[in-house]
Amino acid sequence: MATRITNGAGRKCFLIWGGDGWIAGHLKVLLESQGKEVHTTTARMENRDAVFAELDRVQPTHVLNAAGCTGRPNVDWCEDNKEATIRSNVIGTLNLADCCFVRGIHCTVFATGCIYQYDSAHPWGGPGFFETDAANFAGSFYSMTKAHVEEILKHYNNCLILRLRMPVSDDLHPRSFVTKITKYEHVVDIPNSNTILTDLLPASILLAEHGEVGVYNFVNPGSISHNEVLSLFRDIVRPSFTWKNFSIEEQSKVIKAGRSNCKLDTTKLVTKLKEYGYEVPEIHEAYRRCFDRMKAAGVR
Ligand SMILES: NC(=O)c1ccc[n+]([C@@H]2O[C@H](COP(=O)([O-])OP(=O)(O)OC[C@H]3O[C@@H](n4cnc5c(N)ncnc54)[C@H](OP(=O)(O)O)[C@@H]3O)[C@@H](O)[C@H]2O)c1
Numbered sequence: 001m002a003t004r005i006t007n008g009a010g011r012k013c014f015l016i017w018g019g020d021g022w023i024a025g026h027l028k029v030l031l032e033s034q035g036k037e038v039h040t041t042t043a044r045m046e047n048r049d050a051v052f053a054e055l056d057r058v059q060p061t062h063v064l065n066a067a068g069c070t071g072r073p074n075v076d077w078c079e080d081n082k083e084a085t086i087r088s089n090v091i092g093t094l095n096l097a098d099c100c101f102v103r104g105i106h107c108t109v110f111a112t113g114c115i116y117q118y119d120s121a122h123p124w125g126g127p128g129f130f131e132t133d134a135a136n137f138a139g140s141f142y143s144m145t146k147a148h149v150e151e152i153l154k155h156y157n158n159c160l161i162l163r164l165r166m167p168v169s170d171d172l173h174p175r176s177f178v179t180k181i182t183k184y185e186h187v188v189d190i191p192n193s194n195t196i197l198t199d200l201l202p203a204s205i206l207l208a209e210h211g212e213v214g215v216y217n218f219v220n221p222g223s224i225s226h227n228e229v230l231s232l233f234r235d236i237v238r239p240s241f242t243w244k245n246f247s248i249e250e251q252s253k254v255i256k257a258g259r260s261n262c263k264l265d266t267t268k269l270v271t272k273l274k275e276y277g278y279e280v281p282e283i284h285e286a287y288r289r290c291f292d293r294m295k296a297a298g299v300r
Helices: 022-033 048-058 076-080 082-103 141-153 177-183 197-209 226-236 248-252 267-275 283-296
Strands: 014-017 038-041 062-065 106-112 159-164 214-217
Touching (some): 014 022, 022 197, 062 197, 082 106, 082 159, 141 159, 177 226, 197 283, 226 283
């Protein structure tokens, strides 16, 4: 099915779902800075009437779905609120994708790569997981809902599914991965794929505008350990910063749900973005640039 290139008014128009969320806010600022027409909504994704009403009111060519149940203060919440988590992450996400399909609208889903864990075929320092690899991490209910919904969602030919991991902004927003690990009393030290938002969000717009669909690992190339991130943070942003490590076994005593640790392969993403002349920096370089921007903005 071909999705709309322009709306009834002959324009490209973006509608961001989950309008009050962290990533949604970044998307709005980015689109506005690019001079694009952008609207946001907080309508509940699982409410089919409300979703159709929003789609028919705004007439978007592109929906950016940055809504989802992530739990507060963290994903442990989802363990105790399974029905609410399903309502948003499964029923809501599928309903929004389906309503967009019915109206011929391209739908970009800001999904997660936290559906894998290192295994014997993908050890630390080894190859990353491909988009086609089956999820192998169900240690948290949040991740389980996200992995299951992706399996269905990928059959919608109007959907672009972007798998973010441990997203990082150029400030110390409480939802940014860097902020979280600088505030923990103890941190594990495991290499992971991370998404530096300044590098990847413009790429999401590029892919959406070109009508790309399917699943993409949406992270910077390579992997980086917690200690490497914190060392760069100390060296560039906050020279007085210190931290303490603990083991995964010790970590498991202070969290309810398991946490995914993995590296994602970025060949598909990097190859596709090259077609549009867009490059994503390797994760160590990306962090250096991110912390340089942070320092330049006066963050200490
Ligand atoms: N931040 C991360 O670490 C991370 C990592 C990978 C992927 N992601 C994914 O990226 C997306 C955005 O994340 P974020 O960090 O920006 O989360 P966020 O700040 O919690 O924003 C999510 C927004 O979605 C809304 N929402 C939840 N359920 C909804 C529903 N059924 N219908 C409509 N709106 C709903 C929430 O509103 P209410 O509070 O009113 O429910 C909230 O405003 C999520 O799907 C998340 O799973 C995030």
